[in-house]
Amino acid sequence: MQEEQSLVHQAQKCNQEAFAKLYEQNFDKIYRYISLKVGNNTEAEDMTQQVFIKALQSISSYKWKDVPFSAWLFRIAHNHVIDYYRKQSRQSTAPLYDYMAIDNCSTEKAIEDKEDIEKLLIASKKLTPAQQEVISLRFAGELPIAEVARIMGKTQGAVKALQHSAIVALRKLMMVEKNV
């Protein structure tokens, strides 16, 4: 955490290397979170780019509060996702898993991964928006429950309840998929 604080401090002074490290540490998590939320690769890329550019532009005013830097990035990403759904009242047109091309050279694991993601995406679309948000922040963002609660503006108890109900729903939905 201390190392991350130092990186943030250096990045605030326009240290390119420090910001690049923060980018490398957080890129995958932010991209996964957004991908799960929008379910479309092109949109996910656009939005990930917006999030990091916004972070770069605002990092000078960021105040360290002994929470992971990623929590701040997720708040930016969360706001972008909300804006995205406000502006576009449509669902994704190109599914995320379309880009996970399967060919003759793909390993068995790659095929299984693709199938798991397909199932997860289909199932997660049937969750409530709040349940989806908890799953995205907790599993894609790897955030602790306290940070998820802060980002969503809810109590930790409420988030734990949402998390539980989401996993129960996923279990049910994935079982149904399996039996179809």
Added chain:
Amino acid sequence: MFKKKENYIEKVLDICLDRVLIEGESIEDCIADYPEYSDELKSLLDVSIKTQNAVSSVEARPDFKARLKYILESEMNQANTPKLSSFKWKFQWVPVALSLCIVLLLSGGGTVAAASNSMPDNPLYNVKLASEKAQLFFTFGDEAKANLYSEFVTERVNEIVVMASANNIKAVDKSSEIMQNQLNMIDVISQEKQLATQTPPEGGSVLAITTVTETTWIGSEEINSSDKHTTSTQTTDTVRPAFTTVTITVVKGGEEYQVENEQFVRTPPEYVTNTSNQLLIDTLYNDILILYGAAASNSGLFLESILQAIEVLENSYYVALGNVQ
């Protein structure tokens, strides 16, 4: 004590998620602490692990990740004010500096800064390349120059990634070609020690450049040699890969020395010390440097450019020597 079973399992599930997914504990270890809910917990944690695995396999395209990093670095470059105070000015670089200032004034102050982020399909790209050449000119020492070339190669890679993602094949080719030349320059610098034995003695002036020969080699065989001034013989006693060399013969201290293109271009000030028109000579050497950087190392353009610059250089020698006399 928890009042409701549901509340309890929500909390226990959260604890086990942290222990299993974040701390790497096994499901069995965690549920052993909560035997009354072991079946339900196991079932929920199994789903959670499947979800986590599925989420973890979502990955961005590597070229997108690299492109975004490049964009962010470019944004930071723009935010950072250029620091010119670190230059150690030398009197002999004044004409070059003046030229640079004129270019800056003519092109507008922010042009070079704006150009630093430009891609090969942008009109400002040539300004970016010129800026790189200026940086090379103000960088002294082989190691420092090699490091700078290495930075430029990295920049070319970024350009290629961005242009490839935009399907701009022409721009990709342009960056690739420049990158190849810059990699060649790094090779040239690494060969510097091997060529050092051919360096003319320090001090004194170059009186004339008598021959310029272009020789193309494949393996150990000389396949083509074209002498632009006088005939020169090349031997084929060493095994070399296919490449073209330009051998320049200079006269210094009453003796002739043959210098290969890279050495001539890279260490010119050694040959022109003690002239009264040093500033002019330095400027002309800069022209050669720029020509060298701009021309492809295996094309006729390279030789023609070098020849033109050398012709001007030779004339200036005579002018300079005439002034001395």
